[in-house]
Amino acid sequence: MNELDAMARLTAGADMHTTHSDPDRLVRSLRLIDGPMGVTGELLDERDVSLLAPSGIALAATWNRETVRAVGELLGEQAAARDVDVLLGPNLNLSRSPAGGRNFEHFGEDPYLAGTLGAAWITGVQSKGVAACAKHLVCNDTEAGRHGYDVQVDEQTLHEVYLAPFAAAARAGVWAMMAAYNKVNGRHCAEHSKLLTRILRDRWDWDGVVMSDWFGTHSTVGSLAAGLDLEMPGPARHLGPAAAAAVRAGDASATALKRSVDRLALLSHRTSGRTSRERPDAAARRLLHEAAADSFVLLKNDGAVLPLPGDTSVAVIGPNAADPAYQGGTFARIALSPEARPPLAALRETLGPRVVAHEPGAPSDPRVPSLLPLAPRATDSPDQPGFTVTYHRVDSDGAVTQPLATDTRATGTLVWFTELPGIGTLADLPAGSGGLVRVSCLLTPETDGTYDFHFAGTGDVRLSIDGREVGRGGSRALPADVMGALLRGDVTRVSVELAAGRQVRVDFEMHFDGGGRAQGIQFGGRPAVPSDLAERAVRAARAADTAIVFAGVTPDSSLESQDRDALALPTAQTDLIEHVCAANPRTVVVVNAPFAVDMPWADRAAAVLLSWFPGQEYGPALADVLTGALEPGGRLPITLAREDRDHAVTSTAPSADGRLAYSEGVLVGYRHFDTLRRTPRFCFGHGLGYADVRWRAAHLHADPTGRRLAHVGVTLGCEPGQGGKEVVQVYVAPLTETGEPEPGRPEQQLAGFAAVHIAPGEERRVDIPLDIRDLSVWDTRAGGWRPRTGRWEIRLARSSRDVFHRFRVYVDQEGRLRTGPTG
Template identity: 40%
Template sequence: MSLTLSQQATLTSGRDMWSTAELPGVRSIQMADGPMGIASGRVDERDVAVLTPCGTALGASFDPALVAQVGAIVGMEARRLGVDAVLAPNLNLQRSPLCGRGFELYGEDPYLAGTLGAAWISGLQGQGVGSVAKHLVCNDSETARDSMNAVASDRALRETYLLPFEMAAAAGCVGILAAYNRLNGDYCVEHQGLLTGIVKGDWAFPGFIVSDWFGAHNTLRSANAGLDLDMPGPDRVLGKKFAAAVEAGEVPAARLQDAAGRVAKAVARIDAMPRQPAPTDVDGTLAEAAAAGFVLLKNSQDILPILPTRARRIAVIGPNATAPCLQGGTFAKIAVRSDFINPLQAIRDQFGDRFEVGYEQGVEPEYRLPPLSARPARDLGDGATRGLTVEWLAGHEGETEPVHAETRDTNSLTWFVGLPGTDALKQAGRIRATGWFTPERDGPHRVHIGGTGAVTLYIDGKPAFQGGGPVSPSDLMGILKGGDSESVLVEMQAGKPVLLCFELAYTPARAQGLWYGMRGPDRPADMLDRAVALAAQADLVLLMLGETADSGVESKDRQGTRLPEAQLELLRRVRHVNANLVAICNVAHAFDISWHDQVRGLLITWFPGEQYGPALAQVLAGDREPGGRLPVSVAAQDADYPAFGLTPDEKGDLPYREGHLIGYKGMQAAGTAPLYPFGAGFGYARFGLSDARLTPTADGGADVTVTVRNLSDRAGKVVPQLYVAGPDGIRHLRGFTALTIAAGAEQQARFTLPPRAFQHWDEQAGGWQRAAGPHQLLLGWNSADLPVTLSVG
């Protein structure tokens, strides 16, 4: 296809927020965020989509075939919603447990992330939807991500942080998204050595490289570095500016031809993708995927599965039983189906006919922004009885009649594309959200409000609080992503309705947001006492602890690894009256489990998607296996993590001092034993290994087989793992397979190791080298429990 200079340039800039430009013979493709499902470009709670387990949960499955099915489900959803390409998977690594967006990541090991990422890509693209892998590279933290400079060695990059992207490129993703941050001094979107030298050169990647949204800064540097597509558009950094730079001789014409050609070929490739069979039972597959990621770390006295002969009265205690955390707070957040079954309901459905199931919350969920239950201030004829009346006004002062109104049942309003009834993203205006709130208790209620401008809270028509102020364009996205709020205490009377009005006055910007919430009077002692009383009467306690959706967010990293102190006190108090205690932790990163000796059962469920409730109930009953293995190491203390703090220094640098020794590898090098090692976890069956054999291949690789036998009287899942240690003795994961084996049966596990499995990146030679000396191949159950050793020269 022959394109003019102007047409070529058109293809290098988006048409709008989420779609690419269109030319005769090259259609526009619609993109969407989607590591856990298809996120609406409006970030709107009304756009419901299928919510899959998070990246860490899929990482814990160690099951490429199952992850491919999850990718296929996302592909099916994308087609249903008219999406052509999905910004996923997220192939950054959980370098530190503090990473705010760590839940999207497959874990700490690059081979695990690359293998599962490639499987997810295969499943998605098998439905005729393109994958755009993200965020290249070292966007492994959120603090100052728009400006921080990741300082990493070539070896660390090649062996660790680039490896998942290299595997994604080999799997055929249509695009790769360049990260916001800098790498060794240059923004990733301006890093010629990265984009052109490695991705397009060493890897021979034929797809396009796209900026993260609003992530490109400079036309000449981005164009010359190898950026192909600037999003969103139009003509923000590339597009017409790309053409002008070519005409001025500042960018070679061949560079523009390359960029446009890559975008056009990607569109053609998406249209030509052959369709593969898709899962027919979506709910069943998602429940299987959730359970496959549950990691059982402790099961003293076989307290699980729950048997009628051992327990008749079950106490379900904890905030995450009725308010589970299914996902984190990013712009890829999914609106969940209205018939979602929470864990408590699912447990009652599973056990209620044979057991007495009681429930107490014990403590409040620790939301950064608490929810607000209200009824609309106005009847708009939409039948809505929940939510707030949201109105848009065209100017700051004097305008009282809205240009548009609708009912919204959410506590966070965000607009990227435009505001209903007005072109107000390009001009100043006001937004009001108004509703009736009826208190359940007397006392002080803390009302929260925040937004991308000046905010005012009205109580029964009178101003009660003013905050915020004009926002500069450079600060807007950080404010929007952070979602910080201010608050005021308001005395309220039980049963007496209060009219709340949250107002935002904003200036022209590319996005806007208003958020609010309500926290009622605390009565922690009463809640705790009721939970302890219930626990004392039970045969078994299921203690459901964990996070809220806004505890892990874009643009913010965590401050620590401990669960909320109120939950830890709940654990101590319940343990004091009942030792038959199973802790179920709804957390999606490594966290402090130093209290593990206080419980008999310990199950990590991560953020498991919309089928959490049924999957959990089935695992507790023994109908499904807790199939997960830790995709991260859990340290005995925070100081043991090879990388922990994520705040850049005064120069904006974030040194990757651990080099290529991330996670369990760094702990090995330091001689530090983890509390729970990478790869740990077990199900309800026990297994043994025998007859391990190694056959070197002519190209320098190896084939390995080992027999796995189920030693139990029930079928079960097992994940044999293979690690390779060179002369330095550091073990690296190089193979794994998820097997389901019948009771008493055996199965052969096979591993094919290419030459790269024995090589490291030699910085002096600038290439892959095999260290002289013997290499050990270690087989077993996790990075610290490897009972079988084979050697090769």
Template identity: 40%
Template sequence: MAAMSRPTAGPEDLRARVAKLSLAQKIRLLTGEDFWSLPAEPDIGLRRIVVSDGPVGVRGEMWDETDPSACLPSPTAVAAAWDEDLAHRLGRLLAAEARRKSVDVLLAPVVNLHRTPYGGRHFECFSEDPLLSGKLAAALIRGVQSGGVAATVKHFVGNDQETDRDRTDNRIDEQTLREVYLAPFETVVTEAEPWAVMAAYNGVNGHTMTESPLLKEVLKDEWGFSGVVMSDWMACRSVAPSARAALDISMPGPKSPWNAGLLAAVESGEVSEQDIDEKVYRILVLAARVGALDGATPPAPPEPAGAEAVAGLLREAAVAGSVLTRNNGLLPLDPSRLRKVAMIGPLAEHGRVLGGGSATVFPRYRVGPLDGLRAALEGTEIVHAPGVRAHTRVPAADGLPLLVRFFGADGAEVGREERTGGRFMWLGRFAEGLLEDAVNEVEVTTRWRAGTTGDHTIGFSGLGRYVLEVDGRVLLDDHVEEPPHMDPAVAAMLPPQRSATVPLTAGQEIGIRLWHKVGTGPTFGTAFELTLEPPVRSDDAEIARAVEVARSAEVVLLFVGTTPESEVEGVDRTSLALPGRQDELIARVTEANPDTVLVVNAGAPVLLPTASAAAAVLIVWFPGQEYGNALADMLLGVRSPGGRMPTSWPRSGDHVPSAHPTGGVLEYREGRSFGYRAADADPLFAFGAGLSYSTWSLELVRAGHTPQIRVTNTGARRDQQIVQAYLNGRLAGWAAVTLDPGASGSVEIPLPLRAFQEWVDGGWRVAAGPFSLRVGTSSADLGEPVEITPPSV
């Protein structure tokens, strides 16, 4: 059953409300009131509608740690669980979080595909496969909307890279567009009835997506989408062309082309008032669905979950999505036999629980690997060594008591707040009741005591005018200009840095002041960081210590992965290699102690040329705030890692699709042949692959349109297997089965009609048979092919 989608205020009532409005009132409703909301209209009983970023949590209207959020595993981790029920339960949690924060519309999920491993926003998308992406997104959407909160499917369509995303035309042949890139959107629209869709920045085949005929001809007319289509933030860059193309909402506001020129375009006849009425009607449908319209009642919100229940679900999800790709028998570890464990690597202490960009949330807490293992192994000595420095940017000054003061144009203080995080982002307003236009300057001050003797790096990250002082002495006085063609997200979240070196002795206390002139920074909002880093030892010294620690331990847990600057919205990667000297660290540590578990903490594929020397390899993606506890569960055998690869991990960065346009055009030359479907696919870790702590045998009992597979647990512990069915090399379905040791069971995998169809000459048709059916446990581990005939239609 799709989530409830009919408003309790009927169509006639909604049309009557539209008719009550003047043209100016109607046009006002089509652009955001501010960065995160749509305007109210008391004349028709419409209240303000609040939107918020997702998909790993609901941030709300403020971008800081003062209003914390539950932090879920990243979509790649959710997809790796191959579990629609789990996705639905996570959607229910998102709905509860949204209702708690008075959010009506969640800007998630992302169903763009992992076309290329270089994609910088890879972690925020589910999979390289349209079926897996569409089914899991549909389940999550049903969960979100069952709680009376709208889900927004994005980014329609072809936003599969970040480089020049706002000015690139992606050229995709029609068959590939239909069978691959539109496919997950079609699945969620027809199976989950989402209440909103977001039009992407990029163009496809000559049309910017906010002006694309696909919005009306395919999304609304062909698929029957009844919700609203909103632009990505600042993606609407025209008046009449975008208004005629079935875009309903231009975000954000109040500045937008529509606010400036749509009234005149209607009055001149360029845009019909009937088109405006249809847009307003769809907004009222949305308002009725989320309870923002008088006389309409949304579905009941989920019961508020207690902290323990939320933690339990997030811990379960992190385990379910972690993929064990290699194990020589070392895992699971027996805690009763462990006397000394080495935890090594730049991500061993805290790790990364989420990616960067608009998916950012601020969890109330996060359990890092070191804390999680220490809690689970109380009687075991645990020795930590960072090994190498993976990040290249000076980190934000987090964990300090910071006083932020806001000053008006006359120099008078107009507000203040106490903060503990050195990252600052204000969009539309600085605090409750303190609008952006009321603030002229921002000052951040703190006192900090050095823990070690040596050269400390202190600075800032941001665009515009800044002054940095230490103990009243000016260290930096600079106006940082925005580089040409910088993505707006990068300008706000990964801008240039400036820093100075300050020699300090252990115990020395200093006062730090950072001043910023508002309005001189990014094109939208105010965003900057106060940065601070104590003295760091050289990589050579740290690697030598890591080797020494590894030799002295019974088991090594080695943590590697990406950095905030290598996986973030707005920037595609230029290399798939692990940042810094992490590959060298893997080689040196595994040579010193072969009993090494390599834990890969990355949201997207990375190259692992030295990983084969490790006894076990566990991919945890970005696992959310319960990371450390979930990791301990898996390593110690409390739970088995449940994940299977949602995307292929290549052996090298060669022969994969490019994320970089040429002359404003990105050609999808590979067509449908990318990832596991590429003709020359030879992955390091195959799509669908993943081990458990048991062993299995599979037998195809019956072929046909609903194949039946007999599965036997040949191992020594109760565990789960995910059986996959492929038609002509394309995933057509899957089923999970959990069995006791020695037990057998059967699963059936219904093959959908679409799996037998192809897009030819402007329509779907059943392809000529016969079809090759293969079943197995990954795209690279399949049984012998069996021919089946296509269904008769």
């Protein structure tokens, strides 16, 4: 292979998860695995168990750099132990709209918070010799139409809001970034030379690798010229050999190709020193336990109903008590340890007989309910729980082979990328042929009645009971966005009458065509929902001292390629909360959801706690917080509105011509609420704890070293009794010469914060540095940042709406901070 071909070969992946090697250029084959909640398995196999950390939004709710860095270190350790070179995370897009399908991965709605905590996660991962890959550059903030929409955004908004977290990642030294699927101002991000070269490489002086999102390239010349280094996955489509051909034809630059190879060699070198030492499992679980507790946001606590008194009886109510959502439903989902304990089990272990009742109260509402609670058994080994899966080829005449491979699985979601066991590589199947996957199990119903079976797939799916076909669904059509289609395909539901104690055989068969990138099937079922769930729950609530309602969503509420169409909890859950609050004035509502949800019932609950998608240690961590063994340490990284219409962005749908206008400009999240004087239900930065922390003297002083603009802070004192956590927040507000908010600018924006743990009786001084960048704006005409001269107000606050002290200052023409009569 000549030099040009050898270099070009490195610019495209070898397969779904690895790159090519070239010993002559000191480039190793790199293994790239999805994150960011953990280290996923390459095959999305439920048997490939990994640690499951709190989601990005949960980590953002900690407002704690140390916690987030520690979680990053833990995931870096596990990645290194599994020979992973690049962990695909963090997701540094922003929660521009509460409807965003992947908001659970984001670090909230504020660019400063997202960038600061994203950088902490990156630093933790990379301290173990594993590259973090910040994604998705840029403006892939919602999912609907992500492959085609064209974000229209002005330069000031782009730099001050959406690029800011990526700039923080670059300053933190992230080793890789991923270009988004979408376009920005007319160009695909993977072909956007302004983003990938003029901003990343020239302005930010960043030397890392830029890779495409999976199947996210569109051309050869445009990608190379823009500065894309690596096309994923393999085999090559637009780079690799096509890049060499473009250079030979004079259409692409050999210099640009050489630069990409040099950056890939640098990434290979940086990840060559990773260590495979992992901490003991107990230590890892303890860290995830504490991180989850640090993320829980106590929104209200009337009458100090929490922590639970030592002698109180408790009724545990709601579908998410026994069947919680630990994570989202994307391809980055983690195979959860079977030892993970849901809240119900953890509370029973902690409280013992004080848990006097458990009632679901309302049905869980997953897109495809799990069959596992019905105790399915494999057909080829009836003593083994789970499903028998057989793989067959189908020739052009429709003849089906005998099983070419057999497996036993324990999940209702099966996905295969590029090849299937026994069948082989999808792309290599002869024209007109295809495959068949049969999933079979034995069920013995416990009760007579109607059972609902649900299924979807990327082929034609048939459901048979005891050999009799009872339903068809699925679709052989594979759209360009196959990744999203696997998750959001239309679900068919079939109702079947079954008799208690009578065993039946259930078969799901999927016929699919050859070619394509992937195939998948989802299947499940459950008994019909009883009609008296709510009544039983209300009776249990009345009989207990305290009722705890576990409401929330299912994992498939958060998907790739799909945004939410409603912000409300399911109606049955909303009604349940209202009825239980009316039955018991000491009702605690725990909301297991990773995004803004409507809470019209919040005023009637005694306490409300938001628990996000909190990872594998959810149950034990929540039990500790509810009983007071741990502090609910979280503060909101998003704004919770009183009405849906109060949000800056309610629709995520592109226009008919594919454009998605960011017309709200810099007024995202709380900036929108504050500037337009809209009152949220719970504001950005809000959260309560159990400790009685008093704010005392505020201070502001110049940095004597000259390295920072100033330091601002407060002295905290914790009253005797219980220690806890406080988050000191700093907001900066531009003012006119008459002291009014500056027109056209946000009312205020976050410029600093510090999470502080304080012991009973302790007094602590908290200092938060400010830089001139914190008091600067993007100058579109000059194409850079400039200090915004004039009057400012620096606000020390517990939240965006709870300000403790205000300092009036003045920034002069030299970018110096002045106080006193001119401030």
